[in-house]
Amino acid sequence: MRTNVDVHDCLGFAIKLALEAGEMIRAGQAKRFASQATTESTKSNSVDLVTEVDKAVEAFIYRRIKETFPDHAFIGEETYAGQSIPDAPTWIVDPIDGTTNFIHGYPMVATSIGLAVGGIPIVGVVYNPFLDLLYSAAKGQGAYLNGTARLPITGKPRPLATLHDALIHVDIGASRTTNVLHSRLKTFGRLAGSPDQGGKMVHSLRSIGCASLNLCLVASGGQDMHWEIGCWPWDVCAGLCILAEAGGAAFGGKNTSLCGTVNAELLAGRKYLFVRAVAPEKGETGFAVQRRLAHEFYDTTDDIEP
Incomplete structure (x- = not known):
């Protein structure tokens, strides 16, 4: 437009x-x-x-x-x-x-x-x-x-080969029903758990309780990924611009196309996965790596409704 x-x-x-x-x-x-x-x-x-x-x-x-x-x-x-x-x-x-x-x-x-x-x-x-x-x-x-x-503060984007190497932000969310909490905690366990028990054993999980700052931390390179369920456009609009200009990628929820297009549908979608700028891998562009990481992440998680 x-x-x-x-x-x-x-x-x-x-x-x-x-x-x-x-x-x-x-x-x-x-x-x-x-x-x-x-x-x-x-x-x-x-x-x-x-x-x-x-x-x-x-x-x-x-x-x-x-x-x-x-x-x-x-x-x-x-x-x-x-x-x-x-x-x-x-x-x-x-x-x-x-x-x-x-x-x-x-x-x-x-x-x-x-x-x-x-x-x-x-x-x-x-x-x-x-x-x-x-x-x-x-x-x-x-x-x-x-x-x-x-941004990113590292200058050139750093490599990020797999989830195993990632520092990921998650959030407990405002919805506290048993089903939602169980799904979230199960996902946290899969991300942090030992590989011999089916986990990804990511470097660590973090939670600070401020979606816009989390987006900025991903843009800066201090967090590798940020997963949000239940946010609203005002939580992410400013951060989406900052992330995009820093070379990061924004994806929708688990069952979306994960095409990385930022538009009104994504902005209002209430399910997000943000990935920092990533260095190209052999045979892959930086965005291809980001998208592969998004698929790997969602293969590990439950689909949770806001």
Whole structure:
């Protein structure tokens, strides 16, 4: 889809906006802890939480976007009403990704601001205000950490021959039904388990509870793969742009084509597997290796519904 969106200007706007939102998040955290406020509430269940700070930050971001880009659409976590992603320029925002972490004072928290056109992320900014880590990208312009370090941080992509060599991020998720938990834990066991018992014995599994930061860690090369079930477009829109500009690959769920195409269907699909930039192997392009790893991963996992 053709668009007259200036990605350079939109990226600069999103970076400034994320930094301002970060100030609000830090101030909100300090105020909550000083007053021992307990203003969080629940969404889908008792572990799916939202705070007044989430709502205030989203309202601030929405207002700034509408002042600057009045013709652009907006989808935010705290005001989402079930609408589909339009073709028009659409800002897709998670004001505080990692709300549970925020409530507990665990610093893996981020503001995620993405811009999609035709369902394809073209600008992405993810900012962790507690660790002062700013990940940013615009289509065709590369991905960066704190504005200067180009991603991946390793420079050239490193090899990744098999799952056995991988550091993989997984998540326990918000759905806590017995069937879902059993499927997740069984999959974790297959990934981490000993090969003589049918496991892949990956280097290790990690979980930090912030999808947007996980995507950025894959983009940076610090994580090899990241598996998510149950996320929403605002969790991944910004990170998808950052990942793509860093040479990473994004795939849908277990029973999809694993073609690596990022579009509105993938963005809204709620099942994701992200793979970092990978060096070519003998007879394989980097993407062919990424796709082979995705198939190997899904051969190991159960298909879990969000």
